[in-house]
Amino acid sequence: MFHPKGPSFVELLQQGLSSVERGYDLLAPKFEYTPFRTPESLLKASLEQVGPPGGVQSALDVCCGTGAAMRYLRPLCRQRVVGVDLSQGMLDEARRLLADAPGEAALEFVRGDALALPWREEFDLVTSFGAFGHILEEDEPRLVDAIHRVLRPGGRFVFITGEEPSALRPGYWMARAFNAAMRVRNALWSPPFVMYYLTFLLPRARALLEARGFGVDVRRDALPEPYSHYGLRVVIATRR
Numbered sequence: 001m002f003h004p005k006g007p008s009f010v011e012l013l014q015q016g017l018s019s020v021e022r023g024y025d026l027l028a029p030k031f032e033y034t035p036f037r038t039p040e041s042l043l044k045a046s047l048e049q050v051g052p053p054g055g056v057q058s059a060l061d062v063c064c065g066t067g068a069a070m071r072y073l074r075p076l077c078r079q080r081v082v083g084v085d086l087s088q089g090m091l092d093e094a095r096r097l098l099a100d101a102p103g104e105a106a107l108e109f110v111r112g113d114a115l116a117l118p119w120r121e122e123f124d125l126v127t128s129f130g131a132f133g134h135i136l137e138e139d140e141p142r143l144v145d146a147i148h149r150v151l152r153p154g155g156r157f158v159f160i161t162g163e164e165p166s167a168l169r170p171g172y173w174m175a176r177a178f179n180a181a182m183r184v185r186n187a188l189w190s191p192p193f194v195m196y197y198l199t200f201l202l203p204r205a206r207a208l209l210e211a212r213g214f215g216v217d218v219r220r221d222a223l224p225e226p227y228s229h230y231g232l233r234v235v236i237a238t239r240r
């Protein structure tokens with residue numbers, strides 16, 4: 001649908017009628033050719049905010065998918081880069097695609113839930129890209145708690161999110177219409193596929209992070225155009 005090597009409309013429909021885990025297992029071999037994969041320019045610009053190569057001991061990428069961010073994290077880390085994802089299919093692709101990734105840090109691929117991360121104070125950097133739409137709004141405090149728990153004191157959580165969009169933009173109404181259709185789909189069909197737009201946006205993300213004891217720094221000009229213009233921001237939340 002998006003690229004000759006990407007999924008067809010029928011394949012996307014099948015994936016959308018599955019659970020999140022099964023849907024991504026099915027999508028994994030073609031995921032790199034979809035717009036759901038975070039673009040290189042966004043990852044590069046975000047992770048440039050972290051500091052020089054080797055400046056971090058160990059990092060965790062939550063909802064790592066096919067490992068797009070892990071490729072940029074590896075040279076930043078001295079010890080280990082862990083990717084965690086619900087979908088074993090996505091993790092298998094990540095392992096394959098990162099076989100030649102530059103850097104020395106050990107790479108680990110762990111199947112797990114972002115809401116129940118199985119570590120405690122082990123990482124000095126946590127990242128997550130393109131995946132907050134899979135976390136229900138009522139579960140966002142649990143996500144923030146989970147990330148707080150795995151970070152060492154002083155560790156940073158780096159991610160991209162958006163400013164609250166203007167209701168005058170057509171994209172706002174398209175996103176709202178998509179969310180309404182997804183709610184209908186999930187009311188009528190099981191298993192649910194959790195995927196909603198306009199979630200964990202800045203005002204709410206900041207409030208949740210600050211309530212959990214993070215210091216929140218929003219970098220307004222870190223991303224290239226047109227992303228900055230559309231209100232996307234890099235956020236660096238530091239565990240106090």
Ligand SMILES: C[S@@+](CC[C@H](N)C(=O)[O-])C[C@H]1O[C@@H](n2cnc3c(N)ncnc32)[C@H](O)[C@@H]1O
Nearest residue numbers: 024037038063065085086087113114129130134
């Ligand atoms: C749109 S992809 C983004 C992948 C990658 N971070 C990127 O930016 O290209 C979303 C990923 O989140 C994973 N995911 C969704 N819900 C999750 C959860 N609760 N815990 C862990 N991974 C999850 C999916 O399996 C999928 O690989």
